[in-house]
Amino acid sequence: METLVFLFPQLNFFAPKEEAYFKMLCPEDLLAPRMKASHFRLKDKKSRLSLLLTKSGSHENISPGKKTATTNNNISPEAALRWSDSFEDLIRHSDGVESFSQFLRTEFSEENIEFWLACEEYKTIDSEIRLISKAKHMYSVFIEAEAPKEVNIDYASKVAIQKTMASPTNTCFDAAQSKVYSLMKKDCYPRFLTSDIYLHLTKRKGPGTTMYRRRSRSCVFNEPRGEATSDSSDWL
Secondary structure, three states, rough: EOOOOOOOOHHHHOOOOOOOOEEEEOHHHHHHHHHHHHHHHHHHHHHHHHHHHHHHHHHOOOOOOOOOOOOOOOOOOHHHHHHOOHHHHHHHHHHHHHHHHHHHHHHOHHHHHHHHHHHHOOOOOOHHHHHHHHHHHHHHHHHOOOOOOOOOOOHHHHHHHHOOOOOOOOOOOHHHHHHHHHHHHHHHHHHHHHHHHHHHHHHHHHHHHOOOOOOOOOOOEEOOOOOEOHHHOHHH
């Protein structure tokens, strides 16, 4: 079966205005454009989905031991309080690393702890093939310009790492790891100690807050001399 299609002359810029065109089209001719349009729409949807998955999951599974973003309710306040002693005490504890990672995600800077953890794992690799593969992966994710999780290190450090990619060693990321560690310790860690995440774990209002108990309705004790007062405005 053939279909008669009327073509308006204005669609042909080289034809006289008074001239009209007719063309006999088979069903296959009409079906082909539809199939082509459908193909491009499907391809566009797949491209968009792929882009979303790349952006949202580009840093997942960087470290096999990485936990999901969940709050650990099994952490005791006493254990969490020890994390305030030093940054080293915090990242030495697996729950401390997870809680700190959760905090960094709220600041959109989780690439720092992820890179540090990836470096720790990288230094344990003893296979040359795996070392090369892991090094190139870490470089593409954390180091190169416009990387999905580009860490904040200086240009000279990036160039130095790039030069080692042809023959990477277990120490090629050490300098960058040290810079990121220092950044977390001096910049992120103090904010973590005053964050809602940490304060919730320690069950207190703020680092260094002294927990007072009301002795009676008429008498409270003030720090540090322990003097008694009956002023109700001093009640805690």
